[in-house]
Amino acid sequence: MNNIRCIGISTGGGDAPGLNAVIRAAVRTAHVKYGWKVMGIPDGFDGLIWPERMFELTDKHVSGLISKGGTILGTTNRGNPFRHTLMENGEEVVRDRSGEVVRNAAALGIDAVIVIGGDGSQAIGLELFRCGMKIVGVPKTIDNDLSATDVTFGFDTALQTATEALDKLKDTGQSHHRVMILEVMGRDAGWIALHAGIAGGAHAILIPEIPFSVERLAEYIHEREIRSKRFTIIVVAEGVPLNEELSALSRSKSPGIAIMNALDARTHKECRVTVLGHIQRGGSPSAYDRVLATRFGSAAVDLIAKGKFGKMVCLHGTEIQSVDVGEAIGRLKTVDPEGQLVATARSMGVCFGDVPER
């Protein structure tokens, strides 16, 4: 069994509903199935730079944890030990502290580490693996844009949050005959926008993968007016490409606000925007995310037991499998503009702000 007696767990990058469920599953599996001790690494890898912050994860810590959002370990998206930023004499300096991280883990008796995180955290995990640390990865992002796994936990919960927001905006938008815009997360991929848009019955969906024009959107709103549809619901992913006019209008960095201002000027309708933001990252995980997170956490511990280091758990179809972390990182899964989901939405009459060929 690889002489494992103690493992560490870290959570890095932006949080996602289900992180705590992964921690719970890993701790339970380590205790119940293998009799190992588990150490919590606070705030990404920072806990291994300052080992006095490390603590043992006991049954008490994980009891009742499956339904809790966030991460009890804390997280950071600035926690790269290879490029650790600190202030020295009033100046920002960057230091490589990876050696300390590897040494401190060994000194604490940690034989292997589970790295729960997105692309950035997995890349750090891989570098540590190359420095001799035994790591296994668990993928995480609400954006669902990692190509190595069919689904990431957190996505389903974020989708539910966005869909509920759309339902509410539809109520008020319909009453006031307004154009209602919901901006959702999705820096590089439009999965949340596309799924929530379909689930919430949005009239227009704007995603990074499909360039759009405000003229086409304004025209579409007008076409709806002619059909006595006096309100329009638009979902926009935060990463949509903006033209010069919209970039100038988007001083706040919110494409939703820019699109609202541009439509306001063109349609002479009352337009309102809601930026859903980090509400999508919090909350109790959905049943689907709890099950997926539990499967990932437990499978990660099994990988350690089998000595399969440098691997990341993933979901393929209905099976939990594993891939090399090196193969998993840096490959985004984006929406196929010609794919079934987009086609289905178009069949519902959804406008993507482009002019599709017939």
Ligand code: F6P
């Ligand atoms: O988790 C990914 C993500 O949700 C992106 O869609 C978004 O741009 C980003 O996190 C925001 O992260 P933060 O504000 O925490 O840096």
